[in-house]
Amino acid sequence: MRKCKFCGKETGIFLREHRLALCEDCYPGWIEKQVDRTIKKFNMLNKDDRLLVAVSGGKDSLSLWQILKKLGYNVSGLYIDLGIKHNNYSELSKEKVINFSKKIDSSFYIISLKDEGLDSIDRISKIYRKTCSACGAIKRYYMNKISVKEGFNVIATGHNMDDEVTTLFGNLIQWDESYLDRQFPVMPSGDGFAKKVKPLVFISEKQSAMYALTTGIDYIMDECPYSKHATSISYKENLNMLESKHPGILRFFLNNFFNSKSKKGLQIEGSKLEIKECKICGAPTYLDICKVCKIKENINR
Numbered sequence: 001m002r003k004c005k006f007c008g009k010e011t012g013i014f015l016r017e018h019r020l021a022l023c024e025d026c027y028p029g030w031i032e033k034q035v036d037r038t039i040k041k042f043n044m045l046n047k048d049d050r051l052l053v054a055v056s057g058g059k060d061s062l063s064l065w066q067i068l069k070k071l072g073y074n075v076s077g078l079y080i081d082l083g084i085k086h087n088n089y090s091e092l093s094k095e096k097v098i099n100f101s102k103k104i105d106s107s108f109y110i111i112s113l114k115d116e117g118l119d120s121i122d123r124i125s126k127i128y129r130k131t132c133s134a135c136g137a138i139k140r141y142y143m144n145k146i147s148v149k150e151g152f153n154v155i156a157t158g159h160n161m162d163d164e165v166t167t168l169f170g171n172l173i174q175w176d177e178s179y180l181d182r183q184f185p186v187m188p189s190g191d192g193f194a195k196k197v198k199p200l201v202f203i204s205e206k207q208s209a210m211y212a213l214t215t216g217i218d219y220i221m222d223e224c225p226y227s228k229h230a231t232s233i234s235y236k237e238n239l240n241m242l243e244s245k246h247p248g249i250l251r252f253f254l255n256n257f258f259n260s261k262s263k264k265g266l267q268i269e270g271s272k273l274e275i276k277e278c279k280i281c282g283a284p285t286y287l288d289i290c291k292v293c294k295i296k297e298n299i300n301r
């Protein structure tokens with residue numbers, strides 16, 4: 001049995017990529033410190049920011065909510081009820097969010113696709129083959145809408161390192177320069193879009209699950225039934241294999257990518273397209289009618 005680096009207690013928790021053994025009492029504080037470092041390194045947040053954290057009911061976003069609260073940020077949650085009936089997914093995840101908000105004594109907002117005239121992701125999936133990408137546009141739309149309406153100046157999401165590295169790998173394979181240009185843990189505000197941050201970019205999926213476990217976070221274990229297509233699952237599996245042979249390699253890959261962009265100042269670039277107001281809802285968009293109003297039109301026709 002290894003011994004915790006901080007208190008010497010015997011422990012089974014060993015972070016190979018950091019060659020670090022920590023007991024379950026010292027582990028949460030270590031993770032919180034890592035997140036704090038990421039926040040400072042990328043200048044993500046200030047203590048006077050009003051922060052909206054998008055919470056799905058999963059381990060990453062609930063952990064993030066708790067960590068931000070513990071670090072002393074002024075934070076509220078936002079849950080978007082997607083109306084997914086499979087395994088009672090949306091109802092159960094909503095329940096987890098509501099219970100958790102009480103546990104950490106934090107306020108939250110709920111937006112429901114049904115109330116917004118968008119029916120549900122189940123319905124949208126019948127029309128849009130790329131369900132996740134339509135869903136992503138809807139989520140981004142409401143994160144932005146609520147932040148503007150309720151006076152939040154920063155939106156935080158729970159994307160973890162595995163998500164971010166998989167996205168980077170996919171963008172590189174496709175050599176998608178516009179996505180590579182925009183991939184960064186902080187996106188500045190502008191053109192009617194709030195600032196967006198991803199404070200968990202250097203916390204792996206395993207580390208985040210362990211954080212949830214060691215701090216007793218009750219999260220939804222099921223994945224969204226529509227989530228991730230075959231390609232990104234296979235990227236993730238192969239990247240995990242690489243990580244198991246070379247612990248720390250994914251962190252190295254991501255960190256170097258971000259550092260090289262920071263040096264060149266590339267992350268500051270927004271889109272070069274002209275921003276307009278959606279002719280139907282007034283939201284900022286690069287099109288005449290925003291994606292969400294288009295989806296609404298298509299499902300209600």
Ligand code: AMP
Nearest residue numbers: 054055056060061078079080157158159
């Ligand atoms: P995903 O795209 O499902 O991997 O989720 C990435 C991040 O988006 C999560 O960590 C949350 O911050 C946010 N998110 C996902 N689903 C929801 C939801 N239903 N309501 C609010 N935020 C969400």
Ligand code: FES
Nearest residue numbers: 132135224226227
């Ligand atoms: Fe949107 Fe899965 S969470 S399609």
Ligand code: ZN
Nearest residue numbers: 278281290293
């Ligand atoms: Zn619109």
